[in-house]
Amino acid sequence: MRIAMIGTGYVGLVSGACFADFGHVVTCIDKDAGKIARLESGEIPIFEPGLDDLVARNVAAGRLSFTLDGTRAIAEADAVFIAVGTPTRRGDGHADLSYVHAAAEEIAGLIDGFTVIVTKSTVPVGTGDEVEAIIRRVNPNAQFAVVSNPEFLREGAAIEDFKRPDRVVVGTEDERAQAVMRELYRPLSLNETPIVFTGRRTSELIKYAANAFLAMKITFINEMADLCEKVGADVQQVAKGIGLDKRIGGKFLNAGPGYGGSCFPKDTLAL
CATH class of the missing domain: 3.40.50.720 (NAD(P)-binding Rossmann-like Domain)
Known part of the structure; x- marks a missing residue:
């Protein structure tokens, strides 16, 4: 084609x-x-x-x-x-x-x-x-x-x-x-x-919904990292423990400086 x-x-x-x-x-x-x-x-x-x-x-x-x-x-x-x-x-x-x-x-x-x-x-x-x-x-x-x-x-x-x-x-x-x-x-x-x-509008929203959900996972594990520091827990083990649940999954559960790049900040704000 x-x-x-x-x-x-x-x-x-x-x-x-x-x-x-x-x-x-x-x-x-x-x-x-x-x-x-x-x-x-x-x-x-x-x-x-x-x-x-x-x-x-x-x-x-x-x-x-x-x-x-x-x-x-x-x-x-x-x-x-x-x-x-x-x-x-x-x-x-x-x-x-x-x-x-x-x-x-x-x-x-x-x-x-x-x-x-x-x-x-x-x-x-x-x-x-x-x-x-x-x-x-x-x-x-x-x-x-x-x-x-x-x-x-x-x-x-x-x-x-x-x-x-x-x-x-x-x-x-x-x-x-x-x-x-x-x-x-x-x-x-x-x-x-x-x-x-x-439908066309559904497809357009799927893109924003996907990026927003992934940004949420990054934000969530960073909140857990702060909590781990306060209570003496290991955030990497927490991430592994919840990530093995197939309903959650292990991707985007790496604690760090937060989400960035060219897509997540603008797409979450736009949504």
């Missing part, structure tokens, strides 16, 4: 390279001329173990390319992924969706025939409705479906997470779109990866 990936940041570049490695033909599109030039010369603008080899291998095979002008790629695509930035406003977690809206307007004028438009960026609940409304306004005759497909990639293990995920979440009730998404992720069927189909 043919994929147009709008945005060559962390999510877009990793996802595009992995989809290409699945055998799809992927064109990554970005407005940043410097970034596209670096990618075309073989330079990877982010650090992710194994990504440079993955990109080089699929570029050499003719399955992965980069461009500033997505006109042809979007017109020929079976699926167009929106993987642009959604920067947050300090203090209240408000997500700036201007890049998502701009991508939707561009896509609307270029799609040709039935096309699945997929929001890969982390976006507030209801963003898919806004994307659909923009495309309907710009191109009332367009044949398309807007799908939510949140990413669950850990920095440093993103390729493994994409190729061997715990699950794939797809938010759409459109049968044609479901068929396209199943085909895009078909290689994962070899690992019997669950593909969870939900």
Whole structure:
């Protein structure tokens, strides 16, 4: 299948390279001329173990390319992924969706025939409705479906997470779109990866709920660490003791400085 990936940041570049490695033909599109030039010369603008080899291998095979002008790629695509930035406003977690809206307007004028438009960026609940409304306004005759497909990639293990995920979440009730998404992720069927189909708003909320729950586990074990210091208990043994309960699980129960990174702080605040 043919994929147009709008945005060559962390999510877009990793996802595009992995989809290409699945055998799809992927064109990554970005407005940043410097970034596209670096990618075309073989330079990877982010650090992710194994990504440079993955990109080089699929570029050499003719399955992965980069461009500033997505006109042809979007017109020929079976699926167009929106993987642009959604920067947050300090203090209240408000997500700036201007890049998502701009991508939707561009896509609307270029799609040709039935096309699945997929929001890969982390976006507030209801963003898919806004994307659909923009495309309907710009191109009332367009044949398309807007799908939510949140990413669950850990920095440093993103390729493994994409190729061997715990699950794939797809938010759409459109049968044609479901068929396209199943085909895009078909290689994962070899690992019997669950593909969870939900409503679009439910899918958008799953991303926030997952990150908030993981942040809560980190916060909880840190509270237990403080308590352990007061009563003379061993927090590592406490974590092991509760983590062996399958209802709780042992991941994200490592006491430390608290949660951070690029996702948990903004997503918990946004939620």
